[in-house]
Amino acid sequence: MPLTLARHGNTCVIKRITGKDDTIRHLENMGLIIGHEVTVITESAGNLILKVKGCRIAVDKALAARIYI
DSSP, rough: BBGGGTTOOOEOOOOOSHHHHHHHHHHHHHTOOOEEEEEEEEEEEEEEEEEEEEEEEEEEEHHHOOOOE
């Protein structure tokens, strides 16, 4: 299921990332790597606030829809 459907506060493991190579590389540079855990903290102004490797990052819904957990 896409990350956009994850409940707030749940920790999930990234199973797959779809999109062009540039998009996948961009997400990997942000720490969103297949096999790593991600926690959805909240949703704000159409963006998801995520906790990845102890850091908080914001991802818009279009990018979050490409991340499958």
